[in-house]
Amino acid sequence: MDFQFSEEQEEIRKQVRALCSRYPDEYWRERDETGEFAWDFYQAVADAGYLGITIPQEYGGSGLGITEAALVMQTIAEGGGGTQACSSVHLGIFGLEPLIKYGTEAAKRKYLNKVLTGETHVSFAVTEPDAGTNTTQISTFATRKGDGYVISGRKVFITKARESKKMLLLTRTTPYDQVDKKTMGMSLFFADIDPEAVEIRELHKCGRKSVDTNMLFIDNLYVPKEDLIGEEGRGFYYIIDGINPERILVAAECIGMGKRAVEKAVQYAKERVVFGRPIGMNQGIQFPLAESYAKLETAELMVYKAAWLFDHGKPCGKEANIAKYMAAEVACEATDRAMQAHGGYGYIKDYDVERYWREARLFRIAPVSQEMVLNYVGEHVLGLPKSY
Amino acid sequence: MKILVTVKRVPDPETTIRVKPDGSGIVTDNIKYVINPFDEIAIEEALRIKEKLGGSEVVLASIGTKVVTEQLRTGLAMGADRALLVLCDQELDSLAVSRILAKLVERESPQLVLMGKQAIDDDANQAGQMLAAVLDWPQATFASQVQLAADQASVQVLREVDGGLETIGFSLPGIITADLRLNEPRYASLPGIMKARKKEIKEIPVAELGVDITPRLKIHKMDPPVKKIGGKKVETVQQLLDLLHTEAKVI
Ligand SMILES: Cc1cc2nc3c(=O)[nH]c(=O)nc-3n(C[C@H](O)[C@H](O)[C@H](O)COP(=O)(O)OP(=O)(O)OC[C@H]3O[C@@H](n4cnc5c(N)ncnc54)[C@H](O)[C@@H]3O)c2cc1C
Numbered sequence: 001m002d003f004q005f006s007e008e009q010e011e012i013r014k015q016v017r018a019l020c021s022r023y024p025d026e027y028w029r030e031r032d033e034t035g036e037f038a039w040d041f042y043q044a045v046a047d048a049g050y051l052g053i054t055i056p057q058e059y060g061g062s063g064l065g066i067t068e069a070a071l072v073m074q075t076i077a078e079g080g081g082g083t084q085a086c087s088s089v090h091l092g093i094f095g096l097e098p099l100i101k102y103g104t105e106a107a108k109r110k111y112l113n114k115v116l117t118g119e120t121h122v123s124f125a126v127t128e129p130d131a132g133t134n135t136t137q138i139s140t141f142a143t144r145k146g147d148g149y150v151i152s153g154r155k156v157f158i159t160k161a162r163e164s165k166k167m168l169l170l171t172r173t174t175p176y177d178q179v180d181k182k183t184m185g186m187s188l189f190f191a192d193i194d195p196e197a198v199e200i201r202e203l204h205k206c207g208r209k210s211v212d213t214n215m216l217f218i219d220n221l222y223v224p225k226e227d228l229i230g231e232e233g234r235g236f237y238y239i240i241d242g243i244n245p246e247r248i249l250v251a252a253e254c255i256g257m258g259k260r261a262v263e264k265a266v267q268y269a270k271e272r273v274v275f276g277r278p279i280g281m282n283q284g285i286q287f288p289l290a291e292s293y294a295k296l297e298t299a300e301l302m303v304y305k306a307a308w309l310f311d312h313g314k315p316c317g318k319e320a321n322i323a324k325y326m327a328a329e330v331a332c333e334a335t336d337r338a339m340q341a342h343g344g345y346g347y348i349k350d351y352d353v354e355r356y357w358r359e360a361r362l363f364r365i366a367p368v369s370q371e372m373v374l375n376y377v378g379e380h381v382l383g384l385p386k387s388y
Numbered sequence: 389m390k391i392l393v394t395v396k397r398v399p400d401p402e403t404t405i406r407v408k409p410d411g412s413g414i415v416t417d418n419i420k421y422v423i424n425p426f427d428e429i430a431i432e433e434a435l436r437i438k439e440k441l442g443g444s445e446v447v448l449a450s451i452g453t454k455v456v457t458e459q460l461r462t463g464l465a466m467g468a469d470r471a472l473l474v475l476c477d478q479e480l481d482s483l484a485v486s487r488i489l490a491k492l493v494e495r496e497s498p499q500l501v502l503m504g505k506q507a508i509d510d511d512a513n514q515a516g517q518m519l520a521a522v523l524d525w526p527q528a529t530f531a532s533q534v535q536l537a538a539d540q541a542s543v544q545v546l547r548e549v550d551g552g553l554e555t556i557g558f559s560l561p562g563i564i565t566a567d568l569r570l571n572e573p574r575y576a577s578l579p580g581i582m583k584a585r586k587k588e589i590k591e592i593p594v595a596e597l598g599v600d601i602t603p604r605l606k607i608h609k610m611d612p613p614v615k616k617i618g619g620k621k622v623e624t625v626q627q628l629l630d631l632l633h634t635e636a637k638v639i
Contacts, residue, residue: 007458011465011581018575049578062578 005071006108012068013075019048020079023083025352028081031210034357038210041081042088051092055100059112065311066245069093070252070303077256078351083359086253087159087211088258091122094245098168098238099190102230107190111166123167123193125155125216128187133372136182140218142171142189142343148224149173151191157366161200162273167193169223170239173232188235190227197221217237220243244320245310246367251320251327253305254363258296261338261356265289268351269341285341292334299326302346318381325373328363335360389441389540391434392498393468394489395450396424397459398509411609423459426504429566432573433534435467445469449492451485453477457589459556465576465582471587472496476594476601483487484601486518491597493523498561500543505530505565516565526558529562 005013023041031038045051053069055061062068072093076085095346096115099107131137140153151171161167167190174185193200199217230238266289269280279285306319335357339346346353364370378384399405400420408415423431431448438444448463448471450456460471474488493501506513520527532553533546544557548567576584594601622628632639 007461008581009583010458011461011576011584012578015465015576015578015581047577048575049580053578062582064578299431 005279008185009068009071013071014077015048016050016072016081018083019044020076020081023079023081023085025080028084028210029349029352029355031084032207032349035209035212037212038081038084038088038096041085043087043118044371046116049116051089051118052112052116054094055116056097059108060116061112063309066094066248067304067307067311068249073249074252074256074300074303077253078260079256080260082257082260082356083208083253083362084210086256087208089133090249090253091124092116092118092238094242094249095122095124095168097245098188098229098243101241102188102238103224104188107226111190112215120166121160121164123158123161123164123169125158125161125169127155127157129154129156129215130372133369135239136186137176138170138172138186139176140169140171141175142173142187142223144173145222148222149189149228151189151218151221152221153218155218157203157213158216159213160211161193161198161214161216162202164193167191168229170235173235183236185233186235187232188229188238189223190229191221191223192227194221202268205361207355222230243368244316246308247320247324247373248306248310248316250302250363250367251299251306251323254324254327254331254360255296255300255303257356257360258292258327261331261335261353261360262289262293262296264351264353264356265338265341268345272343279341279343288337289341292330292337295326295330296334299323299330302326317376321373321376324363324368325370325377328360328370331360332357332364389437389444389500390496390498390532391437391444391446391497391500391502392493393430393434393446393463394501394503394515395427395431395448395456395459395463395471396504396507396509397421397450397452397456398424398451400508401425401508402541403610404434407610407612411611413607413610421455421459422464424504424507424509426506426508426566426568428463428573429503429568429570430502430564431463431466431468431603432571433564433566434500435574436571437500437534437536438467441536447496447498448470449489450474451476451480451488451594454591461545461584461587462576464587464589465581466574467576469587471589472592472598473589474594478594478601479603480601481603481605482512482514482518483604484599485515486522487599488594488597488601489515489519490522491599492592493519499540500560501525501563505566505567509567512519516563520563521622523563526562527564528556528558528629529565531564532569536563 010266048071053064057063060360073086092115128138141147142151142272169189169191171187172185173187179185197219201215202212269285270278272279302323306316306323307318309316338353339357342353345351379386400422403419406415434446438446446468448460448468450460451474456473472492503516516529528545530547531545532548535544542559545564547554
């Protein structure tokens with residue numbers, strides 16, 4: 001067993017930390033206030049080559065693994081930018097996997113380079129209002145027309161649609177009631193977000209204000225055949241492929257946010273004097289922080305175990321799911337405790353911990369809810385009967 | 389143009405330094421190490437010169453044990469071309485350092501040596517000046533701006549001195565030590581980090597250089613800074629005067 005990060009991985013951490021130190025809490029606080037996308041941060045991450053981290057070298061990327069990607073995301077979250085920073089680059093860092101794995105050579109040559117320079121933002125459009133967690137029930141439909149498809153339907157919670165030119169769009173190409181297997185008959189497109197055919201309506205969220213999340217009303221969007229990824233009807237499987245790495249990355253982001261919150265609370269608890277001594281001298285303040293730290297470190301082990309398994313081509317469903325579950329739980333707890341340690345100031349925006357707290361909460365819901373993770377563990381790990 | 393940049397491994401300025409109970413040094417457990425921040429500025433300046441001129445080479449030089457490889461890799465990731473590491477596990481004073489560096493300069497014949505104005509661990513602020521003396525080269529310390537002449541034969545350096553700025557010039561080869569405001573060092577890019585893996589770090593046993601490194605200085609004792617105690621409020625001017633007289637004993 002080897003728990004040591006390589007020199008190169010440590011260097012990546014160090015350099016990402018250096019990059020993020022140029023975007024301090026005030027920067028993110030302002031984004032949280034105005035909702036303006038963090039363009040300069042995003043471009044700095046792209047310029048430093050991180051958007052291409054998992055893209056193969058033959059397409060201009062660095063061809064590294066999910067372990068390195070997770071280190072990058074954790075470090076970004078830890079830098080104080082939280083989900084505003086992470087989500088601004090998240091899809092660039094890993095989301096293109098279906099295209100890399102199943103896209104045509106021409107599509108890869110055409111698009112990957114633009115993603116890694118930061119020029120093309122990409123959204124991931126799966127969730128629908130009438131399907132929710134039950135993805136197989138989506139009803140957005142792609143009908144063949146001439147040399148392509150015409151797509152109509154509604155999507156909800158689509159992140160970064162405002163900035164994106166492209167989206168990985170999951171649709172049905174065979175209706176639900178006409179397939180033998182409910183996971184069949186869905187297709188994945190690398191579609192344009194054409195303003196003529198796609199209306200974007202932003203949703204107002206609890207946190208992460210500068211990274212927009214939207215309703216999409218898709219009305220007769222034409223997509224040429226070349227932008228179909230892989231085979232028609234197998235889109236669901238292409239999405240499923242990327243689910244474990246996404247969980248690993250999200251878990252890493254949670255660890256980063258939790259650690260940042262604890263660090264802030266520790267600093268504050270050392271300085272804030274009440275009853276003639278620093279509040280951090282009280283075990284009532286110390287223990288919750290120490291416990292959160294212990295839990296974060298433990299969850300972090302599971303994150304990198306899952307990443308290691310994935311990078312070594314081994315099954316990692318159990319580990320990726322458990323990592324996501326634990327990391328989201330401990331991040332929420334840690335940010336909440338950090339706020340508690342700050343007393344009234346914790347509720348004030350200038351102290352930043354309330355921002356982390358609002359943001360961490362997202363990860364108990366998305367990209368997959370804690371309940372669905374437990375469903376997975378119950379059914380696939382413990383062998384209990386499927387509950388839904 | 390070939391530029392030699394010196395690199396020292398020092399404790400991260402953000403870590404809390406604790407002095408050992410016996411005063412013989414600092415506690416090194418759990419300390420993170422970084423490139424001396426002024427050396428990082430020197431690297432950045434060298435890289436900017438290289439990028440401007442093209443066809444230049446930036447060579448890093450450090451002295452220490454193999455652990456220094458970590459800092460050299462960082463410098464290579466920033467964009468330096470290769471590195472020299474003089475292996476030595478003995479504590480060195482500034483004179484020994486400058487003698488070793490002088491040997492490296494003889495071997496490499498750079499036109500310019502860029503160094504940090506001081507290392508943030510012992511704050512000696514001597515190596516640059518001593519190296520200039522050993523080599524009998526011109527020097528400009530505390531540089532806050534470096535302007536290379538078009539023919540690359542001379543350089544003008546803006547120095548921050550007490551009460552103002554001073555511009556000095558000299559013909560190359562020479563030595564410049566970097567001050568804080570010279571530039572803001574870059575962070576390395578991911579491709580930079582990956583390329584660094586393949587760059588050469590040449591290890592040179594110190595004995596091979598044949599320099600006298602016998603210590604001439606001995607650290608007798610280290611003391612942590614005196615803990616600051618908070619002030620107090622007094623009611624009247626008379627009370628203040630009394631306390632200044634009886635307690636603080638300043639009047
Ligand atoms: C800020 C934000 C950004 C997002 N970005 C994207 C994006 O870019 N692209 C995208 O496609 N989606 C995105 N999502 C959607 C996200 O993935 C979904 O919200 C999530 O998968 C849950 O779907 P739902 O909201 O419809 O919940 P529902 O499916 O309505 O579920 C509601 C609740 O019921 C629980 N539940 C449902 N069924 C069961 C069951 N069988 N057993 C136990 N509990 C159950 C769920 O766990 C949940 O707590 C985003 C969401 C948010 C909030």
